[in-house]
Amino acid sequence: MLFRRLGVRPGSVLLVHASLRGSGLRSQQLLAALIQTLGPEGTVVVPSFTPENSSTSRVHRAATARLTAAEQARMLAHMPPFDQATTPSPTTGRFAEGVRTAAHSVRSSHPQTSFAALGRRAAELMEGHELDCHLGERSPMARLYEAAADILLFRVGYEVCTAFHLAEYRRGGPLPHRRYRCVVDSPGNWVEFTDVALSDADFAEVGSRLPAGLARTGAWLGRPVSLMPMRPAVDRAQSILAEIRHGLSETAHIRR
Secondary structure, three states, rough: HHHHOOOOOOOOEEHHHHHHHHOOOHHHHHHHHHHHHOOOOOOOEEEEOHHHHHOHHHHHHHHHHHHHHHHHHHHHHOOOEEEEOOOHHHHOOOHHHHHHHOOEEEEOOOOOOOOOEEEEEEHHHHHHOOOOOOOOOOOOHHHHHHHHEEEEEEEHHHHHHOHHHHHHOOOOOOOOOEEEEEEEOOOOOEEEEEEOOOOOHHHHHHHOOOOOOOEEOOOOOOEEOOOOEEHHHHHHHHHHHHHHHOOOHHHHHOOO
């Protein structure tokens, strides 16, 4: 089995980013294969982000770019709030949605950058996702690091590796911040908060500069599959980001 050959450990925590397009797999098939490899003590975690719920996200700006000011105002006034149990996460892919909607899945509470998990440690890892901490120390990302999670990139590249965002928070120095705005609790009830200005613009470069041999690689129908331990990957990404972002303006990396 591919995942066992790559080194997926029974009983471990696995942060998964997957593209099923052209894979010949349904989300339930990939999930079943991972659960079989992880066993009953393992846990699968996926991003279940909802940038559509944020008026400050690039996804929202693109969706409303052609609307008039009046149309935008009506849309903002009636936008449904984030619901931890039911709000879909269409931008994270079919596999992530399959995990989010699976029986016994647990989701963190952030209205823009939630995660969903399935398995023995799901509730523990998803607890306590603070509003003003997208992917830092008070989010599931830090608990995944503490749990010595592994990262599986199934037919996707490093550019979507969300664990590198934790390295953004940890890279030291004065970090650029920005305002975020999401709707919660009831339609039109918008809340604002300040957090680190996140960007995945250079994550592919970060991945290319990780130590040789850190990731174990294979392939599925002509596209790469990689597995790497989260702790050393984040630790190394932290220093790489500090180097390549040195001197960049605060606005240069505002992407999310």
